[in-house]
Amino acid sequence: MMLADVHRQLGGRLAPDGIPLDYGDLQAEYRAALAAAVLMDRSHEGRIEGAGRDRLALIQRMSTNDVLALAENEGCPTIFTTPVGRIIDRVTVYHRGDTALLLTDAGRGGAVQQYLQRNIFFNDEARYTDLAPSTRQLVLHGPNAAAVVTALAPDLPALLEMHSASITVGDTSVVIARTKPVSGTAWVIIAANDSAAAVWNAVLATGRSHGLLPAGSLTYNLLRIRAGRPGAGREASADFIPLEVGLWDEVSFNKGCYTGQEILARMESRGRLAKTIVSLRLDRFVEAPAPLLKDEREVGRLTSSVTTPDGDSLGIAVVRLAAAQPGAVLDAGGVQATISGLVGAQPPTLRTEAGE
Numbered sequence: 001m002m003l004a005d006v007h008r009q010l011g012g013r014l015a016p017d018g019i020p021l022d023y024g025d026l027q028a029e030y031r032a033a034l035a036a037a038v039l040m041d042r043s044h045e046g047r048i049e050g051a052g053r054d055r056l057a058l059i060q061r062m063s064t065n066d067v068l069a070l071a072e073n074e075g076c077p078t079i080f081t082t083p084v085g086r087i088i089d090r091v092t093v094y095h096r097g098d099t100a101l102l103l104t105d106a107g108r109g110g111a112v113q114q115y116l117q118r119n120i121f122f123n124d125e126a127r128y129t130d131l132a133p134s135t136r137q138l139v140l141h142g143p144n145a146a147a148v149v150t151a152l153a154p155d156l157p158a159l160l161e162m163h164s165a166s167i168t169v170g171d172t173s174v175v176i177a178r179t180k181p182v183s184g185t186a187w188v189i190i191a192a193n194d195s196a197a198a199v200w201n202a203v204l205a206t207g208r209s210h211g212l213l214p215a216g217s218l219t220y221n222l223l224r225i226r227a228g229r230p231g232a233g234r235e236a237s238a239d240f241i242p243l244e245v246g247l248w249d250e251v252s253f254n255k256g257c258y259t260g261q262e263i264l265a266r267m268e269s270r271g272r273l274a275k276t277i278v279s280l281r282l283d284r285f286v287e288a289p290a291p292l293l294k295d296e297r298e299v300g301r302l303t304s305s306v307t308t309p310d311g312d313s314l315g316i317a318v319v320r321l322a323a324a325q326p327g328a329v330l331d332a333g334g335v336q337a338t339i340s341g342l343v344g345a346q347p348p349t350l351r352t353e354a355g356e
Contacts, residue, residue: 003041003136003196010214019044020216027309029215030222033183036211037142039203040220045137046109046130047190048091048116050100053125059093059100062119062259064242066252070095075162075177077250080115085241085263089115090230090250094164094177101164101175102128103137103188105232136196138203140212141223143184148207149176161185169199182223225306225314228279228343234288234303235277235316243267244318246277246344271347275300276324279340280315286332292317293331299323302332316343 004018012020020041022029032038050056060068065078075094079087089112094101104112109132116128140148149156153167153176164177172195177188191199204212221231228246230236235245242251243264253268267273280302288305291298300319307313315337323330330337 001197002193003043003200006197006200007041007214012214012216015217017044020214022216022218023214026218029213029219030309032211032213033142033215033219033223035143036213037140037144037148037184037207038213038215038219039200039207040139040141040215040217041136041200042106042139042188042217042220043132043136044106046091046102046104046107046112046132047135047137048102048104048109048113049129049131050102050116051098051127051129055100055126055128056093056095058116058120058124058126059102060255061257062116063091064251064258064260064264065093066255067093067095067100068255072097073164075101075164075179077162077180077247079242079247079250080112081242081258081260081264082238083259085260085267086238087236087240087242087245088238090232090236090242090247092162092177092179094162096164096175101177101190103177103179105236108232131190135190135192138189138191138196138200140187140189140203140207141181141183141185141215141220142212144207144210144212145181145185145187147210148203148212149187151210152203152206170202172199174199180229182220182227182229222306222308225304225316226308228277228316230277230316230344231304235318240318241267244273244275244277246342246346248347249345268347273321275318275320276346277316277318277343278324279343280305280317280330280332280337281340282313282315282332282338283336285313286315286335286337288315290332292319292337294323294328296331299330302337 011024063078092103175190230245290302292300305315
């Protein structure tokens with residue numbers, strides 16, 4: 001049985017790309033994600049295997065973080081930027097011994113793989129293979145996600161965030177990796193196509209006593225916006241540099257040169273940005289993108305928005321630093337948009353300035 005058939009048996013409503021949107025009870029999924037755990041099929045997120053002597057060195061010279069400092073099985077997020085520091089793509093890189101594993105945002109796997117291939121020099125020993133056609137990617141999120149993993153693989157040593165391992169689920173060998181969460185802790189499981197359905201069923205059965213439910217991409221989007229996580233094509237786009245959208249922890253200011261470094265280093269040395277990322281609570285839903293006004297003057301842009309099953313309308317916005325005051329009320333097309341706070345990773349000086 002294929003994984004899509006399992007989703008349908010569970011009541012999954014599938015998008016054209018085969019990824020479940022929901023399983024018929026969005027409120028139950030959302031509450032499980034916040035209070036217990038959810039299992040998602042995120043196979044539309046890219047996964048790329050890097051091989052060859054320079055598999056990490058090439059990424060090092062093209063992206064923001066220090067991937068050469070990774071120990072075996074350790075990972076880190078890093079960002080490919082344009083020469084002027086704008087975001088091209090964000091990936092998470094794991095050092096897997098003789099190979100590297102790259103995880104991308106949804107729909108970006110093929111583009112990232114091609115981007116890497118185009119930048120291989122004649123003396124580089126590197127090649128990058130798109131694993132999406134041969135694998136599926138399952139993701140656990142929630143406060144009880146770690147307990148599910150422990151029950152699934154009791155011999156697995158406790159994994160720190162951004163570390164990976166190989167485990168056996170049933171009779172199947174899979175790669176498991178901890179990544180940045182949108183609720184509780186987050187775990188990625190990569191399984192071969194022909195065993196993905198069995199792995200999904202095993203994880204779901206193991207997690208039942210921990211409140212684990214299957215959840216779809218609508219729940220993921222709710223969690224992403226609630227957590228203030230930049231989304232591909234939204235906040236993680238060529239409209240912004242990483243420092244403006246709360247990704248300071250994904251930029252190394254001590255490594256060697258990379259594309260876009262000069263711009264990012266200059267902004268870090270100044271210790272101040274023109275704009276930053278915030279979370280919003282909206283009086284009612286407003287479709288993003290939309291301008292945000294203060295005293296009839298545009299001060300930013302609503303970049304993501306959603307209404308939760310509990311009736312809360314939430315948003316992410318990128319606004320001018322002077323306007324990024326928690327509690328400040330902005331105008332989103334006649335709808336009140338109250339800033340809840342800064343989100344993501346911010347430097348201490350920026351937090352101080354925005355909170356004065």
